[in-house]
Amino acid sequence: MSFIKKEFEKYKEVIPNGVCSSQRHNDPRIFVKAKGAYIWDSEGKQYTDYHAAFAPMLLGHNDNDVNDAIMEGIRQNYSLFGSGASPWEEGFARLIVESVPGVDKALLVNTGSEATYFAIRVARSATKRDKIIIMQGGYNGWHNDVAFNLQDPWEKVSSYKKGEPMELFPFSSGIPSNQKENTAVVQYNDLEAVENLMKTGEIAGIICEPILQNIGIVKPEEGYLQGLRDLCDKYESVLIFDEVKTGFRYSIGGYQSICNVVPDLSTFGKAVANGYPLGVIGGKEEFMKYFSHSDKSKQVLVAGTFNGHFIGSIAGITTLTKLRDQGDEIYGHLDKLGSQMEAGLESIWSAKAVPFNTVRQGSVFTTYFMENAPKRWNDIAKNHDTDLDLAYRKKLVNAGLYFVPMPAKQCSISFAHTKKDIDNSLEIIERVVKEL
Numbered sequence: 001m002s003f004i005k006k007e008f009e010k011y012k013e014v015i016p017n018g019v020c021s022s023q024r025h026n027d028p029r030i031f032v033k034a035k036g037a038y039i040w041d042s043e044g045k046q047y048t049d050y051h052a053a054f055a056p057m058l059l060g061h062n063d064n065d066v067n068d069a070i071m072e073g074i075r076q077n078y079s080l081f082g083s084g085a086s087p088w089e090e091g092f093a094r095l096i097v098e099s100v101p102g103v104d105k106a107l108l109v110n111t112g113s114e115a116t117y118f119a120i121r122v123a124r125s126a127t128k129r130d131k132i133i134i135m136q137g138g139y140n141g142w143h144n145d146v147a148f149n150l151q152d153p154w155e156k157v158s159s160y161k162k163g164e165p166m167e168l169f170p171f172s173s174g175i176p177s178n179q180k181e182n183t184a185v186v187q188y189n190d191l192e193a194v195e196n197l198m199k200t201g202e203i204a205g206i207i208c209e210p211i212l213q214n215i216g217i218v219k220p221e222e223g224y225l226q227g228l229r230d231l232c233d234k235y236e237s238v239l240i241f242d243e244v245k246t247g248f249r250y251s252i253g254g255y256q257s258i259c260n261v262v263p264d265l266s267t268f269g270k271a272v273a274n275g276y277p278l279g280v281i282g283g284k285e286e287f288m289k290y291f292s293h294s295d296k297s298k299q300v301l302v303a304g305t306f307n308g309h310f311i312g313s314i315a316g317i318t319t320l321t322k323l324r325d326q327g328d329e330i331y332g333h334l335d336k337l338g339s340q341m342e343a344g345l346e347s348i349w350s351a352k353a354v355p356f357n358t359v360r361q362g363s364v365f366t367t368y369f370m371e372n373a374p375k376r377w378n379d380i381a382k383n384h385d386t387d388l389d390l391a392y393r394k395k396l397v398n399a400g401l402y403f404v405p406m407p408a409k410q411c412s413i414s415f416a417h418t419k420k421d422i423d424n425s426l427e428i429i430e431r432v433v434k435e436l
């Protein structure tokens with residue numbers, strides 16, 4: 001048994017599965033250090049990181065500016081005061097309000113799941129309805145409202161008909177069976193299914209990643225996001241863009257500033273604090289007012305001992321300030337490297353007799369082993385060669401490139417990556433693909 005496997009067995013004695021997130025139970029490896037574009041495992045092996053810890057590392061691991069700002073906070077004896085407000089909450093909220101079109105006010109929590117939880121609570125309070133719509137293949141966190149229908153196999157989802165909602169498949173045990181009364185699932189890019197649900201008058205809101213980024217990269221068809229906006233307006237439901245993954249990857253204004261569709265509420269996390277815990281709920285005054293509604297019966301509770309903690313808030317302030325002040329340089333560099341990677345992958349995989357499709361948005365990319373770019377999860381479930389994808393990823397990891405060994409997951413390039421990193425990575429990928 002290898003050193004790492006033996007170590008991992010010890011972890012399992014004290015932690016279920018040996019690791020504190022089910023999502024990280026995917027690779028028998030123990031990581032101990034990270035800097036810039038690289039991560040190291042407990043045997044000292046270095047990897048060029050394309051996983052970015054499920055996406056937060058936009059500037060790269062342990063960005064000096066972010067770390068220095070946190071250390072300075074510690075030196076200043078900042079703390080969790082547990083009463084009253086702190087300047088860093090206001091500082092962060094002001095930055096995000098100034099940057100994102102759909103955000104008049106913002107609240108700071110600690111994770112993306114908390115942010116989506118509270119956004120849904122506001123949608124219910126504002127509409128006095130209970131049911132929310134989520135997307136097959138979308139991920140909005142671990143809580144009961146949204147823990148349905150992610151990467152279900154083709155046998156389960158093949159009965160899908162355009163215009164109709166999907167059967168609900170929880171991805172956790174322990175969700176109350178009556179939760180199904182309050183959640184509905186549709187396929188992405190199927191506006192008809194959304195309208196058919198809305199016509200019932202039961203829908204409080206839709207929560208949607210504007211690009212589905214938990215099943216690789218599935219982009220909205222022309223007019224889809226505007227269509228969701230129009231339907232929410234028509235049926236007086238709340239549109240929530242879950243920008244936990246899209247937020248700040250492509251623009252300081254979020255993806256909403258690129259697609260020009262303004263949601264009622266937005267949620268952010270991950271890249272907003274470049275790897276430190278921070279979740280954000282932001283939105284229009286009309287909806288954010290529910291957190292401080294003058295009518296107590298309409299007031300939505302937002303609570304959390306660690307909400308607005310200085311470490312996440314200062315990490316967020318420093319990250320957003322960098323994105324604001326050096327945006328052209330940062331997003332220009334990210335896009336250039338993304339495009340270099342895409343061109344390299346196209347050329348490498350073209351030499352192989354398998355169908356493939358590399359989908360990219362800025363610095364994020366996924367290669368699907370299927371003919372056409374997917375429009376929804378069902379396209380992937382039916383056509384993507386997951387065995388090939390997994391074998392490819394595992395070989396890349398062994399060769400020193402960390403592509404998370406889970407099929408159809410996105411890869412992310414950070415600002416710390418260089419052209420040379422991509423050149424070297426493409427050389428390795430070419431070798432691995434030839435051997436596959």
Ligand SMILES: Cc1ncc(COP(=O)(O)O)c(C=O)c1O
Nearest residue numbers: 111112113139140141244245269
């Ligand atoms: C789009 C999206 N929303 C919400 C979440 C939940 O965020 P967290 O894991 O910080 O709770 C995630 C996490 O992967 C996500 O990708």
